[in-house]
Each structure stands twice: as structure tokens, then as C-alpha cells.
Amino acid sequence: MIKVTVPATTANVGPGFDCLGIALSLYNEIEVEEIEEGLLIEVEGRDQEKIEKNKNNLIYQSMLKTFDKIDRYPKGLRIKQYNNIPLARGLGSSAACIVGGIVAANKLMGNLLSQEEVLELAVEIEGHPDNVAPALLGGVVVSCQDEGKTSYVRFPVHETLKFIVAIPEVELSTKASRGVLPESVPFRDAVKNVGKSSLLVAALMSGELEKIPYALQDCLHQPYRTKLMASLETIFSKAEKLDLNQLFLSGAGPSIIYLSWKQEEERARTFINLVNTMPEQWNIKTLQGDNKGTS
Ligand SMILES: Nc1ncnc2c1ncn2[C@@H]1O[C@H](COP(=O)(O)OP(=O)(O)O)[C@@H](O)[C@H]1O
């Protein structure tokens, strides 16, 4: 029996659209074993009723692509999923399946793929590197995909950072959320995002946490995506008035994350109280960064 544990991820982190992601201390577990024939899929935990338990299952599909790449196949397969990462909430649920499936298939067949090859295949399946890279490697990962090649730099998440994650019951698929993004943006918005994302990465790497709130502003995707849910627009607008500006949309949303650290507990409570005034049911989780990645 092969067992794989995969962390949730928060991608974009404000201005780092499609190129910045952080692994979080919320995990899915996958167990796989070869059987005589056929495909058996069991799913337990969060959103298990929404997950396909047949050949369309994303973990199975990711495993199959791995077997194709190494040209080795099991006789039959049993997959068991234990889910804690909610689907379609912007916490890298699909990335966790893709990375978990590839790593599990690779382990089952004798680890013939290198970590780089695992990452390349994961990016090919997901279509962008900013979730799958931190899901595989842990930590903070700055990644760039160009002409089929992915390059990245990984560094550990600062141990004092806390991620106050507000998760609504409402779903928003990554595909739908990407569909509302513009074909082009004003040059000044592009320049602003380059500056903010560069400053954000430098502050995360150097530990100059006080510079993070100023660096978290985004013009490329958040202004368009927050319009998809009235409460998102309200929370961002009220948070700005309350000077709670270390707030960003997690991945493609709809979850939002308030970044907190020492001496910030009071403001984090103000954020939680603000979220709880919204009409929908919101689940609040306080997470740390994950520096292990998939194991
Ligand atoms: N835990 C999971 N198990 C199986 N399939 C999943 C899981 N999470 C996501 N998927 C598949 O990936 C698709 C896209 O997932 P989505 O939730 O939109 O991505 P994300 O959570 O990364 O925002 C879902 O429609 C589903 O088919």
C-alpha cells in the first residue's frame, strides 16, 4: 500500500498571478495499491459526494498519465482518498489530486520519474504551475512556465506567518473564475503588479513582514473576480476602510486569506468578525505554512 499526503495551496497570493503559491497546513491523503484487475475508488471526507469514482476521477487520470509516461501499468488499481481540502474554493484541491496522483503512481512503479519530471507533468495537466509547485515542494514557490519549460525558486514559509482562511459554502470553479479575466489590462496595471509581486516575494523571503500589506495589492485578477460574489466585494471594501489590508483572494477564489503574524491577533479577530457579518455560511480555518510538500 502506497500512502501520499499532499498539502493545500494558496496561489497568486494577491499580485503573483499564475506565478506565486504557498503550501498550507491542510492535507489530503491518498492510498493506492495494485490489485488483480479493474479500478476501485473510495472517497472519504470533505465534498466526497461530489467526486467521480470512476475512470474520470482526477487522481486516476493523473496516475494514468504517469503510467503512460513511464510506459508501465499496474494490472488493476485501488485508490482511497481522504479529503480535507474543499473543492472549488481556491485552495488547490485539483492541484493536490494531480500532484498526489503522479507521486503515488511514480512510487507504485519504482520512482522512475525525477522530482523535476513529476513537476513538469503536473504543470502539463493543471495548466499553470502556481498550485502544483508548492503542493509538490512545500514552502513558497515562485514559478514561471514558458514554452513548455517550468522554472522555479522555492524558499520556506516564514514560521511566524498565520493564514486566516475564510471559506464560503459557495463554490467557484477555477475554470469559471479564469473565464472572467480580461484579454488585456492597462499598461499601468501591469507595471503595478510587477512591482507589487516582486516586493511581495522579497518581503516573504527576507522576513520583512511589515512590507507585505503594501505588496499584496493586485490589479490583474482580483478586481474582476470579486465581482462574482457580492460578499467578496463587501469584505474587501470594508477591510480597506478598517485598514485590514493584508487580505487576498486565495487562488481563483472564493476563499479569502488574511495574513497574520505576532502583534496582529487583534486585527485578525476584526477580520473574522467582519466575515461573520456576511449572509453566507463561512468556515474559518487558521493555518500555518507547510514546508514539507508532498510525501
Ligand atoms: N479532491 C478531489 N478529488 C477528485 N477530483 C477533484 C478533487 N478536487 C478537484 N477535483 C476535480 O478537479 C476539478 C476542478 O477542481 P476545482 O475544485 O475547481 O479546483 P480548485 O479546488 O483547485 O480550485 C473538479 O471539478 C473535480 O473534477
Ligand SMILES: N[C@@H](CCOP(=O)(O)O)C(=O)O
Ligand atoms: N493562478 C490560478 C490559481 C488557481 O488556484 P485554485 O486554488 O483556485 O485552483 C488562477 O488564478 O486561476
